[in-house]
Amino acid sequence: MQAEEIKAVGKHVYGSLYGCDKNMLADITFLKELIVKAAEVAKAKLVSVEAYSIGEYNAVIGVVLESHISIHAWPNLEYATIDAFTCGRTDPEAAFNYIIETLKPKKYTKNYVDRSSEL
Numbered sequence: 001m002q003a004e005e006i007k008a009v010g011k012h013v014y015g016s017l018y019g020c021d022k023n024m025l026a027d028i029t030f031l032k033e034l035i036v037k038a039a040e041v042a043k044a045k046l047v048s049v050e051a052y053s054i055g056e057y058n059a060v061i062g063v064v065l066e067s068h069i070s071i072h073a074w075p076n077l078e079y080a081t082i083d084a085f086t087c088g089r090t091d092p093e094a095a096f097n098y099i100i101e102t103l104k105p106k107k108y109t110k111n112y113v114d115r116s117s118e119l
Helices: 022-026 028-041 092-103
Strands: 010-018 046-054 057-064 067-074 079-087 111-114
Touching: 010 092, 022 028, 022 067, 022 092, 028 046, 028 057, 028 067, 028 092, 067 092, 079 092
Parallel strands: none
Antiparallel strands: 010 079, 010 111, 046 057, 057 067, 067 079
C-alpha cells in the first residue's frame, strides 16, 4: 500500500449525547459490550477495554490497534460523550453511529476532524 492511497491518516469523530437512558449509562458491563461492538463495526482491532466508575461518572475506553473509542457517561445527568479516533482503513464514524443508534439520545452533536489534514 502506498501512502497516497490513504487520504486521511487520522479520522476523529466525537460528540455529546443528551437525554440518554440512565440505566444504560449506569451499566458498566453494557457500556463495555457497546465499545466491543462499536470497534467491530468500525473494522478496528480491539486490544483492550477498561472501565472506571468514580461516583456518578463512568468511563469506558476501548484501545484499538488503530487508536481508541471511548464513552464517558454521567447517568444522573442523562448525558454522555463519545470519542472515536482511528487511523488507516477503519471507520470511526460507523462506531459513533452505532453507539448513537444503541443509546438513542433525545439529541446529540457530532463533530468530524481529519487529524492529518496538513499532510
